[in-house]
Amino acid sequence: MTSAWLGRLAGGVAELLLPQRCVVCGGFGAALHEECVEALPRAAGARCPRCWRPGEPALCVRCVGEAPLLTGVDALRAPFRFDGAARGAILEAKFGGVTALLPPLARAAAACVPPGWDVQAVVPVPLAPRRERRRGFNQADVAARTVAGALGRPLEPLLRRDRDTAPQSTLGAAARAANLAGAFSARGVAPARVLVVDDVTTTGATLGAAAEALRAAGATRVYGLALARED
Numbered sequence: 001m002t003s004a005w006l007g008r009l010a011g012g013v014a015e016l017l018l019p020q021r022c023v024v025c026g027g028f029g030a031a032l033h034e035e036c037v038e039a040l041p042r043a044a045g046a047r048c049p050r051c052w053r054p055g056e057p058a059l060c061v062r063c064v065g066e067a068p069l070l071t072g073v074d075a076l077r078a079p080f081r082f083d084g085a086a087r088g089a090i091l092e093a094k095f096g097g098v099t100a101l102l103p104p105l106a107r108a109a110a111a112c113v114p115p116g117w118d119v120q121a122v123v124p125v126p127l128a129p130r131r132e133r134r135r136g137f138n139q140a141d142v143a144a145r146t147v148a149g150a151l152g153r154p155l156e157p158l159l160r161r162d163r164d165t166a167p168q169s170t171l172g173a174a175a176r177a178a179n180l181a182g183a184f185s186a187r188g189v190a191p192a193r194v195l196v197v198d199d200v201t202t203t204g205a206t207l208g209a210a211a212e213a214l215r216a217a218g219a220t221r222v223y224g225l226a227l228a229r230e231d
């Protein structure tokens, strides 16, 4: 019995017992170690407190102007930039089905919700039913469940996606908003202050469209939370 063979055997047993390897450090034990979350690219530094654009310590020029980038949601937060290992982790969760990557990211997201928002419910952005059936899960659901738990607020899947839309990533800013018009509707009555959760945000158009449906259902304040923002 050679030591190389023994090494392979030990490696194989480890793979069986601990199949997950961390996307950041490559170590065993978790899809993403809690300590490795710290190594992900943070959406740090000065940011517009409303739309979360970088480099703006106060309300940004877009938010004080007549054509704000962010519509529908009152304000937006995301703990990470959609870049590097954060981008890798989210894509691996979404398309590789490694949903275990989402809770550590979502706990970081919950930690950047300002206490003053005082939300009464956490609502995931739904996928179109056909897309969710194909994927087997909705990454925003998984993230929102963790956020709700961390904030001690109920998870309320109040939204329905009434029609499938072109992937937002294929469109420019103006087309993104048009693409989503009327895409969501709410079931039942929404509480006054709601947090709507998605995996990634760029212009906030998806969160904004979801927020409009929640306002139509009675919400007066709708805040947006994503795991990462594409700056």
Ligand SMILES: [Zn+2]
Residues within 6 Å of the ligand: 022, 023, 024, 025, 026, 027, 032, 033, 036
């Ligand atoms: Zn790690």
Ligand SMILES: [Zn+2]
Residues within 6 Å of the ligand: 048, 049, 050, 051, 052, 053, 059, 060, 061, 062, 063
């Ligand atoms: Zn702004």
